[in-house]
Amino acid sequence: MSFLDIRGLSVRLKKGPALLRRVSLQVQAAEVRGLVGESGAGKSMIGKAVLGILPPSVEVSEGEIFLDGVDLLRMAPSERRRKIGAVAALIPQDPLTALNPSHRIGPQITDRLVDILGWTRARAEARALELLAEVQIPDPARVMRSYPHELSGGMRQRILIASAFAAEPKLIVADEPTTALDVTVQKQILRLIAGMQARHGTALLFVTHDLGVVSKVCQKLSVLYSGLVVEDTSVAEFFTAPRHPYSAALLAATPKYTDPLAGLNPVPDAVIDAVRAEVAAFDRMRHG
Amino acid sequence: MVDGRSLTRRRAGARLWLSLTWLGLLCLAALFAPWVAPKDPLAQDLFLGRLPPFWVTGAEPGYYLGTDSLGRDVLSRIIHGGRVALMVALIAGVATCLLGATLGLLAGFLRGWVDMLVSRFIDIWMAFPPVLFSILLIAVMGPGLWSIILAIVVIDWTRFARVIRAEAMAQGAMDYVASARVAGRGRLGTMVREILPNVLPTVVVLLTLEMGIAVIVEAILSFVNLSISTDDPTWGGMIAEGRTSIHQAWWVLVFPLITLFLTVLAFSQLGEGLKDRFDPVLR
Ligand SMILES: Nc1ncnc2c1ncn2[C@@H]1O[C@H](COP(=O)(O)OP(=O)(O)OP(=O)(O)O)[C@@H](O)[C@H]1O
Ligand SMILES: [Mg+2]
Numbered sequence: 113m114s115f116l117d118i119r120g121l122s123v124r125l126k127k128g129p130a131l132l133r134r135v136s137l138q139v140q141a142a143e144v145r146g147l148v149g150e151s152g153a154g155k156s157m158i159g160k161a162v163l164g165i166l167p168p169s170v171e172v173s174e175g176e177i178f179l180d181g182v183d184l185l186r187m188a189p190s191e192r193r194r195k196i197g198a199v200a201a202l203i204p205q206d207p208l209t210a211l212n213p214s215h216r217i218g219p220q221i222t223d224r225l226v227d228i229l230g231w232t233r234a235r236a237e238a239r240a241l242e243l244l245a246e247v248q249i250p251d252p253a254r255v256m257r258s259y260p261h262e263l264s265g266g267m268r269q270r271i272l273i274a275s276a277f278a279a280e281p282k283l284i285v286a287d288e289p290t291t292a293l294d295v296t297v298q299k300q301i302l303r304l305i306a307g308m309q310a311r312h313g314t315a316l317l318f319v320t321h322d323l324g325v326v327s328k329v330c331q332k333l334s335v336l337y338s339g340l341v342v343e344d345t346s347v348a349e350f351f352t353a354p355r356h357p358y359s360a361a362l363l364a365a366t367p368k369y370t371d372p373l374a375g376l377n378p379v380p381d382a383v384i385d386a387v388r389a390e391v392a393a394f395d396r397m398r399h400g
Numbered sequence: 401m402v403d404g405r406s407l408t409r410r411r412a413g414a415r416l417w418l419s420l421t422w423l424g425l426l427c428l429a430a431l432f433a434p435w436v437a438p439k440d441p442l443a444q445d446l447f448l449g450r451l452p453p454f455w456v457t458g459a460e461p462g463y464y465l466g467t468d469s470l471g472r473d474v475l476s477r478i479i480h481g482g483r484v485a486l487m488v489a490l491i492a493g494v495a496t497c498l499l500g501a502t503l504g505l506l507a508g509f510l511r512g513w514v515d516m517l518v519s520r521f522i523d524i525w526m527a528f529p530p531v532l533f534s535i536l537l538i539a540v541m542g543p544g545l546w547s548i549i550l551a552i553v554v555i556d557w558t559r560f561a562r563v564i565r566a567e568a569m570a571q572g573a574m575d576y577v578a579s580a581r582v583a584g585r586g587r588l589g590t591m592v593r594e595i596l597p598n599v600l601p602t603v604v605v606l607l608t609l610e611m612g613i614a615v616i617v618e619a620i621l622s623f624v625n626l627s628i629s630t631d632d633p634t635w636g637g638m639i640a641e642g643r644t645s646i647h648q649a650w651w652v653l654v655f656p657l658i659t660l661f662l663t664v665l666a667f668s669q670l671g672e673g674l675k676d677r678f679d680p681v682l683r
Contacts, residue, residue, distance in 0.1 A: 163582045168511055190586070197584025210575035214597035220576075223593075224583040275579075 113181055114138035115315050116162065116283055121175030123157055123166065123339075131157050131170060132339040133394055139332070141282065144309060144316040146326040146347070148362070149336030155319045157339075159285040162317065164189075164196050180282065197228055201276040203286040203305070207268035207293070211260035218256035221275045229279055236278075243274035247304055266297040270304065277308055283315045290325070302329065323366045327351060335359050338391045358387045409676070416673030419666035426663060430482040438462060439473035441480040441633045446471055450649040466651040468641060474652060477633035478659050484545065484634050485663065488618040492552035493611035499553060500560025501603050507561070508568025509591045518565065522558045530555045534617070538626050548621055552614050560606055567599045601675045608671030612664040619660055635660050 116139040123132040132154050139145045147155045160166050162177060164184065177184045180199050184192050204210040212220060221243075222236035231239075237256075244252035247270040260268060269289065276284050286305060290298040306329050309316050318330055326333055326347060333350050335343040335358065343356040354360040361379040429436050439462070448471040454464050465474040507518035534551035541547040571577065572595060580590045615635075622636025635656045642653025 160578075163578075165578050165581050193581075193584050193586070196582060200582065202579055202582045204575040204579060206575055210579060212574075212576040212594055212598070214600075224580070224585070227589075228584040272579075279583075 113178065115141045115180060116317065117176075117178040118158070118162070119176045119178070121158075121161060121177060122173045123154075123161060123170055124173050126169060126171050130173075130339055130395065132161070133391065133398075134175065135336075135339070135341050137334045137341065137344060139283065139315045139317055141315055142309075142313040143332060144306075144318055144330045145332040145334065146330035147317060147319045147334050147336060148321065148323065148326060151321070152338075153336040154339040155336055156287050158336075159202075159287050159317060159319055162283075163200060163202055163285055164192055197224075198279075199281055200283045200285065201279065201281040203272055203276045203284060203289045205288045205292060207265050207272055210272050211268055213260055215259075216256065217258050217260065217263075217271055221256075221271070221278055225279060239278055240274070243278055244271065246277075246308070247271070247274045249274070265293055266301065269293060269297075269301050273301070273305060273308060277312060277314070280312065281314060283317065284309075285317045285319070287319045288321070291321070305329070323363065335362065337387045340387075340391050340394060342387060342390070356387075357383050412673050412676035415669040416677060419669040419673060422662055422666040423670065426482050427486060429479045430486050433480050433483055437473075437476035437479045438464065439476040441472060441476040442631065444470040444472055450645070450652075452649070453651050453655075465655050466649065468638075468652045469645050469649065472633075474638075474655055477638055478635070478656055481633040481635045481638060481656065482659070484622075484632065485615050485618055485660075488545065488548055488552070489611040489614045489667070492549040492614040492617075493607055495549065495553045496556045496610050496614075497560055497603065497607045500557035501564045501599075501606075503557070504561035504564030504566075505568050505591060505595065505599065508565035509572050509595050510587065511569075511572075515565070518561060522561055525558045531620075534621070535624075535626065538621065543621075543626050548618055548626075551621075552617050556610060556613065559610070560603070563602060563606060564599055567602055568595050571595045571598045601679045604678070605671040605675045608667045608674070612667035615660065615663055615667070 116137075118135055118137050120134045120136055121132055122130060122134055124130045135154075135158060137145065137147075137158075147158060149155055157166070157170070161172065162179065162184075166172070172185060175185070179195065182195060184195065187195065211217070215223075218237065218240060221240040222233065225231040225236040225239065226233055240256060241252045244255060249255050249267065249270055255263065255267070255271070263271070269292075273289075289305060290301050293301060302325060305316075308314070309329075316329075318325075320326060330347050333343070333345055333347050334341050335345075335350075335356065337358055343350070343354065343359045345355065345359075349355075350359060351363070354363055358379070361377075361383040364377045365379050445467075448460060448463070448467055449469050451460050451463050451467040451471075452458050453466045453474075454461075456466075459466065463473050463475075465478070467473055468477075503518050503521075507515040534555055537551045537554065538547045541550065568591075577590060577594050580594050585593070618634065619636030619639065622634040623640045625637075625640070638656040639653055639660070642649070642651075642656065646653050
């Protein structure tokens with residue numbers, strides 16, 4: 113069985129419209145799966161469902177989420193929390209709000225290891241120093257004593273990456289980890305995540321808008337439209353022969369570095385109409 | 401060139417120390433009032449009525465800030481009045497803060513039915529005119545120190561609850577809260593470790609403001625004779641009495657008024673100073 117196996121997951125606003133429509137996707141151990149789709153398609157919602165942090169305004173209406181062989185949705189909340197904390201971690205999007213401004217960096221990385229996983233403080237601190245060095249932070253000991261506001265955005269994102277890997281999780285959800293950074297830093301951070309993933313053998317669910325990023329980091333890809341997975345494929349196949357017209361249009365809409373003057377080809381209206389019709393057909397079928 | 405940041409810091413430091421000094425002196429004077437006060441605050445002497453303060457001709461030695469129409473020493477009465485004022489400020493301020501901030505934090509972070517309940521209560525509460533409410537409460541309970549304190553707590557907890565609820569809600573939406581939850585922290589643990597430190601500077605400012613407000617409320621209630629028994633000196637009571645003889649003896653009114661003003665000011669400046677000092681982003 114895959115390390116992460118989402119089967120037919122539907123999420124909707126409480127007594128409202130569907131946000132995810134029977135989403136199925138698998139992430140094998142040590143594999144990187146990209147999750148692309150336009151804004152509002154439900155990419156973050158999938159990540160939140162996996163990590164047990166769905167907002168209180170939504171509910172899971174059907175489906176299963178198997179993480180490391182156990183169905184998260186059938187577990188008691190405290191047990192689920194423990195399971196997720198033990199095997200999964202999050203690299204959030206915005207490094208500005210992802211570190212607590214009131215605490216120094218050191219405790220933000222180590223306290224969880226000590227309080228929740230029961231490590232000794234010495235071991236946690238050694239681990240934090242080691243990881244900060246691995247994400248190429250100069251003078252880790254000094255950074256451990258700093259407050260977040262004393263550090264640049266790129267530094268903070270490195271710290272968040274280090275923190276995500278600290279407990280050796282088997283799965284990391286990275287939700288657009290580079291969109292809040294400027295372009296030069298983006299590339300470094302991307303390379304860093306890819307390198308860490310490969311070295312630690314961590315499975316990665318990588319949420320992004322950027323197909324360029326997908327081609328560099330991912331092996332598998334799910335394309336999402338309005339909460340519906342329209343294509344689930346390998347990255348190689350996606351870039352050579354996308355099966356769904358929406359995927360093909362998405363690919364065509366991506367600017368090419370080789371030919372920047374070619375301009376953008378927005379997703380044609382006909383394709384949008386077709387995929388919308390597909391979503392509508394799904395909803396009709398669901399409601400009988 | 402002047403460094404703006406260090407200038408703000410120095411200014412914040414100055415107001416912190418000035419307000420701490422004033423409040424510290426006041427506390428000491430109140431604590432040791434029987435030894436510090438030069439006279440018995442209740443002793444009347446009609447032959448020594450309306451003596452002016454020491455620098456005005458006609459002053460008697462020993463009566464530094466003069467006497468009221470019954471011949472009672474104004475300075476001694478201010479010092480003894482400080483006991484009631486500070487006690488009310490401390491007890492009512494802390495109790496209001498604990499009640500309001502706790503409810504606000506729970507409502508803002510836990511949301512759901514807790515939030516519904518607390519918010520409904522706040523709405524209902526805000527619909528009552530507060531002064532009327534407090535007078536009603538004291539009319540029912542009878543005047544006294546504890547009625548005043550209870551009145552302040554009952555009326556003012558919403559001030560804390562509203563502000564802290566909004567702050568907790570804003571903090572709860574931050575990614576660091578999501579990270580803590582993913583790492584396995586429970587709801588209460590997340591609230592205490594991640595949210596509380598970030599709302600604490602606001603709590604401190606509100607607390608000191610509330611202490612200032614408590615001093616004023618106590619003075620107002622004393623002014624309208626709803627405070628503690630009329631014998632014990634209170635600043636509000638002194639102001640009320642001084643008002644009747646403002647043309648013959650302005651000092652009976654002015655000195656307690658100045659004391660009250662400085663105390664309320666000191667509390668609010670203390671809050672601002674502490675906030676600047678402990679906010680990690682401003683520090
Ligand atoms: N807290 C929430 N309460 C209610 N609805 C929400 C909430 N968060 C997101 N949604 C809705 O769920 C849908 C999917 O949101 P989601 O954040 O997963 O989109 P996304 O694909 O991550 O988009 P983006 O690329 O902009 O991050 C959207 O329609 C959004 O309006
Ligand atoms: Mg998103």
